[in-house]
Amino acid sequence: xxxxxxxxxxxxxxxxxxxxxxxxxxxxxxxxxxxxxxxxxxxxxxxxxxxxxxxxxxxxxxxxxxxxxxxxxxxxxxxxxxxxxxxxxxxx
Amino acid sequence: xxxxxxxxxxxxxxxxxxxxxxxxxxxxxxxxxxxxxxxxxxxxxxxxxxxxxxxxxxxxxxxxxxxxxxxxxxxxxxxxxxxxxxxxxxxx
DNA sequence: CTTTTATAGTTCTATTTTAGAACTGTCAAC
DNA sequence: GTTGACAGTTCTAAAATAGAACTATAAAAG
Numbered sequence: 001x002x003x004x005x006x007x008x009x010x011x012x013x014x015x016x017x018x019x020x021x022x023x024x025x026x027x028x029x030x031x032x033x034x035x036x037x038x039x040x041x042x043x044x045x046x047x048x049x050x051x052x053x054x055x056x057x058x059x060x061x062x063x064x065x066x067x068x069x070x071x072x073x074x075x076x077x078x079x080x081x082x083x084x085x086x087x088x089x090x091x092x
Numbered sequence: 093x094x095x096x097x098x099x100x101x102x103x104x105x106x107x108x109x110x111x112x113x114x115x116x117x118x119x120x121x122x123x124x125x126x127x128x129x130x131x132x133x134x135x136x137x138x139x140x141x142x143x144x145x146x147x148x149x150x151x152x153x154x155x156x157x158x159x160x161x162x163x164x165x166x167x168x169x170x171x172x173x174x175x176x177x178x179x180x181x182x183x184x
Numbered sequence: 185c186t187t188t189t190a191t192a193g194t195t196c197t198a199t200t201t202t203a204g205a206a207c208t209g210t211c212a213a214c
Numbered sequence: 215g216t217t218g219a220c221a222g223t224t225c226t227a228a229a230a231t232a233g234a235a236c237t238a239t240a241a242a243a244g
Binding site for chain 2: 191200201202204205209210211212
């Protein structure tokens with residue numbers, strides 16, 4: 001079974017695992033709940049590789065857990081904030 | 093960072109992720125909460141490979157989430173049941 | 185100017201993990 | 215004496231992750 005197949009499962013737990021069932025996603029979300037918002041901040045405090053961090057942030061945005069927001073123009077910079085869906089994950 | 097390093101983290105969330113932060117562990121636990129207890133039953137309903145299932149069960153036992161109990165002698169057969177620690181994971 | 189610094193990524197190769205299928209050992213039933 | 219159930223183990227190929235280096239944009243420093 002592939003990761004992507006899990007996203008299509010009828011069970012909501014399975015679909016949740018498809019999004020946050022990996023080594024890093026929950027730790028990234030922990031940092032979000034601790035008010036961290038930026039790529040460098042996540043990377044520094046978690047020790048995750050930059051590649052994986054970029055991948056995970058994209059995925060969390062794709063599934064509506066985080067929102068990617070520009071906080072300055074030139075150069076364009078983005079930060080990540082929890083959506084309502086993300087906030088709902090707090091109990092976990 | 094290696095998986096095993098995560099087990100040593102001070103943060104309880106990090107240590108929890110070290111145990112159940114993978115593709116399968118939570119799904120295995122879901123089956124446990126649905127009263128499944130045996131290797132073949134887990135394998136059939138999850139579609140996990142036998143190898144990984146064996147690994148995950150070992151890990152869950154090692155961390156005290158499941159207990160491995162013999163349910164018959166000759167041939168020796170074991171089943172897996174939730175410990176109190178495992179039951180505590182229900183909210184997740 | 186030219187160099188340095190900050191930020192948010194992307195790219196690359198090597199290592200680790202996972203998938204998928206086949207195989208093992210023990211016993212009971214046919 | 216062959217088949218089937220059960221709980222794993224072993225093997226190779228494919229996929230994901232680690233770790234380091236590189237890119238792009240622009241402001242600040244010298």
